[in-house]
Amino acid sequence: MNNPLIYKRTDHINICVPVERLEEARLFYINVMGLTQKERPDVFDVPGHWFTWADIELHIGIEPVSPRSARHTAFEVTDIAASRSWLEHNGIKLYEEPLIPGRARFTFYDPFGNRLELLEYVK
Template identity: 55%
Template sequence: MINFKRADHFQIVVPPERLEEARIFYTDVIGLEPIERPKFKSKGYWFNIANIQLHLSTEEAMPRTSRHNAFEISGIAAARRHLQNHGVEFMEEPAIPGRERFSFIDPFGNRIELLEMLK
């Protein structure tokens, strides 16, 4: 048995030639806080998201799959409008009782789900 405490981080990848574009997207459009990343041979950036981290690194382009990361948020309608104003691609998700949700595709092919618990 494994005694999980919390999620620590998740990692997404972008093509190497688009790393700086990804940094701008995640800081300026999504609004994430950059944090210091240890000096590795590989290139990338780290960001804070609530109480977990996003680790951004490079990898040759991969086909789109169903793998994704999901985040509970508040104000899902406002989040959708904000992303729409930036021309972000959306995917509607099947309904789950008690949750409103949607996914978006970042400019690099990563799928991210946002969800809000209904009251």
């Protein structure tokens, strides 16, 4: 089986801050970093904020999010189904994530404990 993973771009980066500093982080990324806040889908059970940063998004969440960290980088791919099959074929455990309208997505961990997300925009 040939590797079907074809990456289009980095879609977003998710960083985390302590819950009591979430508003401070929001103001820092608006006032100091000059980012534009955007609407965050109402599908998550934890607070957070989304911003646009060049052609990617910055997502700010809180830790801890049990049992897995919310910190990750998300990559847009051209074929999410083929990507899923390839990773499963290679013994990678996949995790389903909350549904975000217009995005098919899942996460997994590399062998070194780094959480990664793959997604494809769908109509």
